[in-house]
Amino acid sequence: MADSAVAVDLGGTWIRAGRVSPEGEVTQTVRAPTPQAGPEAVADAIAELVRRLGPLPPGRLGVAVPGPLSVREGVVFEPPNLQGWREVPLRGMLEKRLGRPVVLENDANAAAVGEWWRGAGRGSRHLVYVTVSTGVGGGLVLDGRLYRGATDTAGEIGHVLVDPAGPVCSCGRRGHLEGIASGPAIARWVLERIREGRPSVLATGRPLSAREVAEAAEAGDGLAREAFERAGRYLGWAVAGLLNLLNPEVVVIGGGVARAGRWLFDPLREAAREASFDRPWRAARIVPAALGDRAGLLGAAYVARKEGGISGG
Numbered sequence: 001m002a003d004s005a006v007a008v009d010l011g012g013t014w015i016r017a018g019r020v021s022p023e024g025e026v027t028q029t030v031r032a033p034t035p036q037a038g039p040e041a042v043a044d045a046i047a048e049l050v051r052r053l054g055p056l057p058p059g060r061l062g063v064a065v066p067g068p069l070s071v072r073e074g075v076v077f078e079p080p081n082l083q084g085w086r087e088v089p090l091r092g093m094l095e096k097r098l099g100r101p102v103v104l105e106n107d108a109n110a111a112a113v114g115e116w117w118r119g120a121g122r123g124s125r126h127l128v129y130v131t132v133s134t135g136v137g138g139g140l141v142l143d144g145r146l147y148r149g150a151t152d153t154a155g156e157i158g159h160v161l162v163d164p165a166g167p168v169c170s171c172g173r174r175g176h177l178e179g180i181a182s183g184p185a186i187a188r189w190v191l192e193r194i195r196e197g198r199p200s201v202l203a204t205g206r207p208l209s210a211r212e213v214a215e216a217a218e219a220g221d222g223l224a225r226e227a228f229e230r231a232g233r234y235l236g237w238a239v240a241g242l243l244n245l246l247n248p249e250v251v252v253i254g255g256g257v258a259r260a261g262r263w264l265f266d267p268l269r270e271a272a273r274e275a276s277f278d279r280p281w282r283a284a285r286i287v288p289a290a291l292g293d294r295a296g297l298l299g300a301a302y303v304a305r306k307e308g309g310i311s312g313g
């Protein structure tokens with residue numbers, strides 16, 4: 001056990017902690033609900049959870065955190081899923097509680113590294129990761145290294161503009177991919193069509209989730225299928241831009257909405273093929289993520305193990 005790393009995946013609802021072997025096996029996990037009482041309570045909960053794993057190994061702890069942060073400064077900015085957080089020096093708060101050095105990483109970046117290390121992108125050198133769930137996020141592994149950009153904010157695929165006349169995004173800007181293709185955006189679009197009088201098995205008057213839309217698509221509902229065709233098409237256009245720009249070998253699509261399978265992947269691949277150049281299109285596989293909710297833990301463990309983080313910054 002001495003060689004295993006300890007990693008933490010902080011989410012808006014759950015905190016997960018686990019031990020990860022040098023080979024990338026998650027050997028132990030524990031979880032607890034994320035306190036909604038602010039950063040100090042969350043830092044306490046993380047420390048408590050990590051202690052439940054037993055004696056800490058030497059070396060750094062990797063912590064995956066939702067939303068924008070500075071890896072170099074160890075500061076979390078304003079994560080949309082954590083209420084009341086603003087410029088939180090989480091790295092120092094955890095180091096004080098745990099007595100070990102800590103590395104913070106954006107959760108989508110961590111998941112990208114996890115899928116690249118031990119998941120659907122295993123063995124590749126250039127990988128684009130896109131997660132589609134409550135939001136749309138992403139991460140880039142280029143030349144075998146996580147690409148963080150000048151100030152650690154690279155990979156925000158959800159906030160690429162895909163339709164200037166589109167709906168307002170959760171970030172407040174109009175026409176971003178997340179405002180069209182995230183789970184809540186898909187459900188919202190269906191409800192708007194139902195309000196306009198479109199027939200659908202989903203016209204129940206209750207709130208709606210993207211999962212229910214996926215089930216209705218599977219069952220043959222025309223409106224539900226159209227909703228995924230639309231979301232898939234916009235995702236595909238964004239992916240085409242990434243293929244042309246970065247020429248990756250693999251594009252990994254994860255997150256809860258990707259569980260809709262072909263209803264999302266067929267239009268996504270079709271749109272990406274039409275909108276990209278031939279050579280980058282043929283070079284890239286577009287595949288579902290393989291690690292589920294373990295990707296973030298694995299990636300955080302990998303980043304912590306590599307001295308200086310894998311971007312060398």
Ligand SMILES: [Zn+2]
Nearest residue numbers: 159169171176
């Ligand atoms: Zn946005």
